[in-house]
Amino acid sequence: MYVTLAEELMLLSLDDESGVAKDSATAAWAVTGGILAELVLAERVALDDGRLTVTDRTPTGEPLLDGRLARLDAWVAGRRAGRAKAADWLTKDRSTAVADAVGRLCERGLVVEERRRALGIFPVRRYPEADGSVERELRERLAATVLHGVEPDVRTATLVALLHGTRLHRLAFPELPRRKVEPRFAEIAAGDGAAESVRQAIRTMQLTMAAVIAATSAATTAASA
Secondary structure (H helix, E strand, O other): OOOOHHHHHHHHHEOOOOOOEOOHHHHHHHHHHHHHHHHHHOOOEEEEOOEEEEOOOOOOOOHHHHHHHHHHHHHHHOOOOOOOEHHHHHHHHHHHHHHHHHHHHHHHOOEOOEEEEEOOOEEEEEOOEOOOHHHHHHHHHHHHHHOOOOOOOHHHHHHHHHHHHOOOHHHHOOOOOHHHHHHHHHHHHHOOOOOHHHHHHHHHHHHHHHHHHHHHHHHHHHHHO
């Protein structure tokens, strides 16, 4: 089953039994960045010097990406020329990206939504695992690449670079100290010695991560002001 980078990140973040997201604040930025990176990889969006341009409005066939592409196109059209900053889009999109990614996982039957009330008052939603096959394959792929030195394909390299850029190594390897896996994460994220297609994906991820960092810095500054 093909799932998007954003959904893969959510599968890594969601606790299988409780359905609670681990490192939820940082994971939200990673999910949002993952959607944007995938649109760039699909050649629907260009990211240049921190600014976004929609280059192709043709649907990809994936509802999560196509919904974002339409929203992004309308958002860019409403900005003055050269003012469609990726950091601004990520800040705007973060409020709904996680919910949409989780919703897609529910549609696929990979997680199930449970609703309850905390303290009998506050509504709470949890998303425990319903079908673990996709997450198992994902973790096996990450283990092969990070722990056993298998050369990653484009999507795996992009995912590793995104996890590394947001320092979410423990989502992939919760039982291992970061120092054990971070050097290999960094090596993959640098793209050294990788195939050209992988290096291009890494460059896309690096540009996206620069936008994520800019967005998080701006959000932190606004919150403390």
